[in-house]
Amino acid sequence: xxxxxxxxxxxxxxxxxxxxxxxxxxxxxxxxxxxxxxxxxxxxxxxxxxxxxxxxxxxxxxxxxxxxxxxxxxxxxxxxxx
Amino acid sequence: xxxxxxxxxxxxxxxxxxxxxxxxxxxxxxxxxxxxxxxxxxxxxxxxxxxxxxxxxxxxxxxxxxxxxxxxxxxxxxxxxxxxxxxxxxxxxxxxxxxxxxxxxxxxxxxxxxxxxxxxxxxxxxxxxxxxxxxxxxxxxxxxxxxxxxxxxxxxxxxxxxxxxxxxxxxxxxxxxxxxxxxxxxxxxxxxxxxxxxxxx
Amino acid sequence: xxxxxxxxxxxxxxxxxxxxxxxxxxxxxxxxxxxxxxxxxxxxxxxxxxxxxxxxxxxxxxxxxxxxxxxxxxxxxxxxxxxxxxxxxxxxxxxxxxxxxxxxxxxxxxxxxxxxxxxxxxxxxxxxxxxxxxxxxxxxxxxxxxxxxxxxxxxxxxxxxxxxxxxxxxxxxxxxxxxxxxxxxxxxxxxxxxxxxxxxxxxxxxxxxxxxxxxxxxxxxxxxxxxxxxxxxxxxxxxxxxxxxxx
Ligand SMILES: Cc1cc2nc3c(=O)[nH]c(=O)nc-3n(C[C@H](O)[C@H](O)[C@H](O)COP(=O)(O)OP(=O)(O)OC[C@H]3O[C@@H](n4cnc5c(N)ncnc54)[C@H](O)[C@@H]3O)c2cc1C
Ligand SMILES: [Zn+2]
Numbered sequence: 001x002x003x004x005x006x007x008x009x010x011x012x013x014x015x016x017x018x019x020x021x022x023x024x025x026x027x028x029x030x031x032x033x034x035x036x037x038x039x040x041x042x043x044x045x046x047x048x049x050x051x052x053x054x055x056x057x058x059x060x061x062x063x064x065x066x067x068x069x070x071x072x073x074x075x076x077x078x079x080x081x082x
Numbered sequence: 083x084x085x086x087x088x089x090x091x092x093x094x095x096x097x098x099x100x101x102x103x104x105x106x107x108x109x110x111x112x113x114x115x116x117x118x119x120x121x122x123x124x125x126x127x128x129x130x131x132x133x134x135x136x137x138x139x140x141x142x143x144x145x146x147x148x149x150x151x152x153x154x155x156x157x158x159x160x161x162x163x164x165x166x167x168x169x170x171x172x173x174x175x176x177x178x179x180x181x182x183x184x185x186x187x188x189x190x191x192x193x194x195x196x197x198x199x200x201x202x203x204x205x206x207x208x209x210x211x212x213x214x215x216x217x218x219x220x221x222x223x224x225x226x227x228x229x230x231x232x233x234x235x236x237x238x239x240x241x242x243x244x245x246x247x248x249x250x251x252x253x254x255x256x257x258x259x260x261x262x263x264x265x266x267x268x269x270x271x272x273x274x275x276x277x278x279x280x281x282x283x
Numbered sequence: 284x285x286x287x288x289x290x291x292x293x294x295x296x297x298x299x300x301x302x303x304x305x306x307x308x309x310x311x312x313x314x315x316x317x318x319x320x321x322x323x324x325x326x327x328x329x330x331x332x333x334x335x336x337x338x339x340x341x342x343x344x345x346x347x348x349x350x351x352x353x354x355x356x357x358x359x360x361x362x363x364x365x366x367x368x369x370x371x372x373x374x375x376x377x378x379x380x381x382x383x384x385x386x387x388x389x390x391x392x393x394x395x396x397x398x399x400x401x402x403x404x405x406x407x408x409x410x411x412x413x414x415x416x417x418x419x420x421x422x423x424x425x426x427x428x429x430x431x432x433x434x435x436x437x438x439x440x441x442x443x444x445x446x447x448x449x450x451x452x453x454x455x456x457x458x459x460x461x462x463x464x465x466x467x468x469x470x471x472x473x474x475x476x477x478x479x480x481x482x483x484x485x486x487x488x489x490x491x492x493x494x495x496x497x498x499x500x501x502x503x504x505x506x507x508x509x510x511x512x513x514x515x516x517x518x519x520x521x522x523x524x525x526x527x528x529x530x
Contacts, residue, residue, distance in 0.1 A: 045268070
């Protein structure tokens with residue numbers, strides 16, 4: 001197991017900005033955590049999980065040409081506007 | 083073009099014989115552990131295997147019943163979509179044919195479901211014909227939890243994400259319903275010989 | 284400039300090895316020059332990508348050890364014997380002039396703000412010292428008065444990375460404490476046990492304003508839950524897990 005810090009680069013590819021300092025709300029248990037602090041599993045793709053209830057927050061799959069992002073488990077993402 | 087790092091080879095053993103190793107794969111001697119979540123550690127007295135969904139009757143085996151089914155020890159090659167292949171892996175388990183012959187169904191697809199919530203979809207035709215197993219032994223030992231123990235699905239002719247760890251049953255379905263990875267970029271079928279890694283491959 | 288380091292599109296850049304410095308028997312510091320490097324914040328890391336002659340690639344993350352500056356940066360890599368990337372970067376063959384790709388800096392969560400008030404606790408396990416060292420170095424360069432305590436767990440005195448520098452920097456509000464879990468030199472007066480609630484309770488009797496914990500995943504889990512058990516407010520504890528990725 002890793003944490004959100006480990007996929008900062010991948011997530012920056014997805015969002016175009018750093019989101020590890022952003023906070024996400026778990027759609028299952030409503031816990032709020034910094035993305036850098038959530039649990040991360042690396043398998044065929046990257047799975048971000050809620051550190052409180054274990055639910056999947058985000059799934060990212062990357063091929064040479066595309067990225068797929070599943071955000072169903074994330075109720076909301078709060079970023080600092082710059 | 084990425085620049086080459088002088089002397090870097092990686093850990094792979096080479097590309098291997100092309101009739102054994104599908105395109106784009108590298109051989110490994112390790113057995114890498116890839117997991118989409120924490121390892122469940124289900125005790126066998128709480129384990130069962132169930133076939134549900136579009137079936138005339140739900141079929142269920144407890145661990146002891148499952149272990150009493152005819153089993154076999156066999157050797158196959160496995161191919162992970164993250165590009166490693168491992169040759170001559172030795173497993174012990176029950177053929178899916180043995181399980182499916184107990185079940186009456188009119189549908190063509192199955193979704194394997196697992197402890198921890200992982201799912202993957204496989205056509206029933208690919209589970210039949212001695213090409214798929216539920217295994218509980220690896221290399222002469224009980225299957226280690228980090229590799230899917232107590233039991234995992236093994237469908238070696240498809241990419242290894244189809245060989246779901248910690249499997250607890252099959253749900254038979256009328257349509258091919260994308261599983262955990264298949265619903266977010268990975269190929270619905272996943273034939274390594276046709277390099278069906280992602281959507282559209 | 285601080286914000287600029289985390290903004291914008293990520294691109295792979297060529298890093299050239301300018302120097303290699305052994306730190307311990309298993310760890311080496313690589314001094315890198317990276318064209319167009321935008322600078323970084325203490326605690327950030329970068330992604331390294333190695334490419335073989337035949338196109339095979341491997342990618343890993345490495346923390347930046349040096350204090351922020353534009354023209355060069357340092358990584359410290361500990362060799363994991365059956366690893367794929369670390370034996371290359373921290374092995375005997377890498378030398379001045381060798382090149383690989385990096386992208387970054389990345390990460391905006393596990394970063395130290397030199398303008399933040401209040402005392403700081405740094406808890407490192409093994410190579411987890413690396414991003415914390417960037418904080419210690421920046422603090423020293425800026426002659427920051429922020430009271431900073433470092434608890435650094437290593438197997439033995441010879442496994443302590445940056446040992447001389449840490450001892451040299453001690454004082455002026457910086458206090459490095461070591462715990463050696465496997466073997467201790469004769470006459471050792473530091474700690475000689477695993478980082479747990481009783482040790483953390485001694486090192487940080489009152490919750491600091493900010494705590495950074497970094498190291499192998501089991502180390503971070505144990506230290507962070509011990510701190511929470513000691514009633515340190517969880518929102519003041521930032522963690523970074525180095526892996527391994529399995530399990
Ligand atoms: C955000 C972040 C920052 C990091 N910063 C640094 C750093 O500054 N310096 C540094 O040396 N490393 C750092 N790491 C770890 C680094 O990314 C690699 O995981 C490590 O170098 C091993 O890579 P490898 O290719 O050699 O081993 P792999 O081929 O990936 O793994 C080989 C074997 O070693 C095990 N393993 C992998 N990682 C570790 C580990 N950390 N400890 C023990 N066993 C392990 C694996 O499970 C596997 O069995 C960082 C990791 C992250 C996520
Ligand atoms: Zn949750």
